[in-house]
Amino acid sequence: MKESFDAVVVGAGPAGCATAYSLARAGLEVLLVERGKSAGAKSMTGGVLYGPVLANLIPDSWKEAPLERRVTRHAVSLLSEKTSLSIDFNSAGLDQSLRDGYTVLRARFDRWFADKVEQAGGVVITGVRVDDLLWDGPRVAGIVAGGDRIPAGVVIAADGVNSVLAKKAGLAPRLTPENVNQGVKEIIRLPPEFIEQRFNVSADGGAAVHFLGFCTGGVHGGGFLYTNRDSLSLGVVVQLQALIDNKLRSVDFMEGFKAHPAVKELIKDGTTVEYSAHLVPAGGLAMVPRLYADGLLLAGDAAALVLATGRALEGLNFALASGMAAAETVKRAREKGDFSQQTLSQYAQLLSESFVLQDLKTFRRSPELLENRRLYSVYPELACRLAEKVFAVDGQAKKTVWQLAREEMKGRVSMWTLLRDALAARRSV
């Protein structure tokens, strides 16, 4: 191995691979270090990769990457204990478009991406844990891994939500049980033809369903169900503080979720083949730390660049875009031969010109609004009860939907509270 590099990237997830790939393509000497046995071995996501970011970096990626299924059905489902009420958007009739998003399995996806880095001329080493930063006075000058000191012009910390390097540099976002969500997931193997019939999708189409309500016992969180080629990704995401406050375990929610009538028949005859867990930074813009220091940049989850809205959690495309912006910054800095924080501050500038910081700004009030417990308890329950009344024909004189709604709201939520919550939700959805 070389004795020094223009750039060392730590973490072969989407942020790290996007950075290393861009730099290698531009002819820089780049080293990508991953602690997993192979890239992706420690990674976990829901997960859907949204948007055209990957295709902007690798134009044919949608053909060659191990993407599972193109999402042609986006659904949101509100759950009571025994019923569900869903909105289901089917876009299969539209031309293939990268706006739809693709389901991914990270062990496969990250490995492919790290191979792309290698093909582009980057050096990739896996099974190596980076223990520390190498310092030259106040400046980051490389990494320390397995007792070896590896000097570099610049280090890009893309080492995930629990970023060790960001902590060492004093830049880490403060992770608290309030601003971190825990995701747990099962991979449930199911033959492709079952998936296509049950979810009404074509051979390469897929579904992404988000759930609210009973799946997290009425506390801050939600459920998800995504179709992969020959498996389903089923899981729940719950705020850590909600688990602590209510003395609840995510895995217990999983069991209830799997047994719910809205889910049970979809996963029937499937075999669970993996159980995984990961944290998601969900504190929004307020949680994003300083993104650079002398000789150091933070990208992806290490910088808490995840968008949490009332609609979904988006992290993969934010990781990719931040990695690309980091690479652009490093290229410019190398031309100047200057990796000082003054030059690297262009990174923050690039991110604020892209959707990454713009979206986090637009939805900066979301984390606070998502603390409203009624979103997970009263409202899904109310919606399901109202649907039950509206669709029931019981031989009695009918009432209007409005009359039924007022009856169901009685004792649960006042019209004033409902209106206030609806107004507040404008900014978080």
Place this chain on the structure above:
Amino acid sequence: MSGMTMEQRLALNKYEVDTEAHIRLKPDVCLQCQVRSCLYVCPAECFKEREGRISFSHEGCLECGSCYISCGPEAIEWSYPRAHFGISYEYG
């Protein structure tokens, strides 16, 4: 297919178990804690309460970090496992 135990869940996963634990408890700090959030937040149920004390086993750890973030008295010394050890996801 419902009703899996934690042991059954974790048995699905591939681990390379290290002989030494990558997470350590500070017993004196831990004993003073009343909340014991580790018992709820660990998705692999690595923390158990026995005779009023918390014990920890690292074998099934999913390396998520929930325990140290939730530990009020900061009784958990947390790190990732050494190179080559710990969980290896096949799907992720």
